[in-house]
Amino acid sequence: EAQVTQNPRYLITVTGKKLTVTCSQNMNHEYMSWYRQDPGLGLRQIYYSMNVEVTDKGDVPEGYKVSRKEKRNFPLILESPSPNQTSLYFCASSLSGGGGPTYEQYFGPGTRLTVT
Amino acid sequence: AQSVAQPEDQVNVAEGNPLTVKCTYSVSGNPYLFWYVQYPNRGLQFLLKYITGDNLVKGSYGFEAEFNKSQTSFHLKKPSALVSDSALYFCAANTDKLIFGTGTRLQVFP
Numbered sequence: 001e002a003q004v005t006q007n008p009r010y011l012i013t014v015t016g017k018k019l020t021v022t023c024s025q026n027m028n029h030e031y032m033s034w035y036r037q038d039p040g041l042g043l044r045q046i047y048y049s050m051n052v053e054v055t056d057k058g059d060v061p062e063g064y065k066v067s068r069k070e071k072r073n074f075p076l077i078l079e080s081p082s083p084n085q086t087s088l089y090f091c092a093s094s095l096s097g098g099g100g101p102t103y104e105q106y107f108g109p110g111t112r113l114t115v116t
Numbered sequence: 117a118q119s120v121a122q123p124e125d126q127v128n129v130a131e132g133n134p135l136t137v138k139c140t141y142s143v144s145g146n147p148y149l150f151w152y153v154q155y156p157n158r159g160l161q162f163l164l165k166y167i168t169g170d171n172l173v174k175g176s177y178g179f180e181a182e183f184n185k186s187q188t189s190f191h192l193k194k195p196s197a198l199v200s201d202s203a204l205y206f207c208a209a210n211t212d213k214l215i216f217g218t219g220t221r222l223q224v225f226p
Contacts (some may be wrong), residue, residue, distance in 0.1 A: 004159070013165070031216075042219050043204065043206065046214060048213065090160065102148055102167075102210060104165060109154075109158060109159050110159050
């Protein structure tokens with residue numbers, strides 16, 4: 001089954017404790033992206049990757065890191081989480097064309113992160 | 117700044133009635149336009165997209181969307197709403213990245 005998986009689905013942590021949210025897709029997609037969803041703000045892009053070893057900042061990259069060592073995986077790293085990073089996070093992937101995602105994106109089920 | 121606007125936070129409609137969820141965009145060039153739906157505790161699912169050609173695009177679950185270049189709009193429509201259509205709907209525009217609207221909650225009452 002074609003899918004994007006994220007782990008963990010729920011996470012409660014404390015300020016400053018490094019964490020990683022994993023994302024994996026089995027569709028051989030070139031493009032992958034991370035979003036955060038906050039009430040009244042919709043989805044905002046954190047980082048994206050056009051292909052292996054190619055990553056770039058989205059709209060709200062501060063406090064986050066990513067890597068793309070393999071095509072299928074795109075982990076999101078919070079080196080020192082803070083309460084304002086409490087949010088619902090989504091990973092997504094799509095075929096890629098030209099300068100951006102011209103194809104529909106496939107979303108993971110989401111990771112609800114709470115930082116206390 | 118480039119943006120996508122969904123002017124209604126919530127749309128209420130009775131089952132069997134037609135529904136419209138509004139979307140306007142302000143982006144440069146000729147963007148690709150998308151609608152996604154989010155059911156509770158789920159990720160977003162693709163509904164439909166406009167690339168070029170016919171201004172009326174048909175998508176999943178009986179939804180369609182009408183592209184209007186002069187009004188820079190891409191409204192989502194369905195002729196007859198179902199209770200199961202109740203969800204959060206997002207409009208998005210692609211330029212060099214995907215820009216999402218803030219979402220519209222659709223509530224269909226029996």
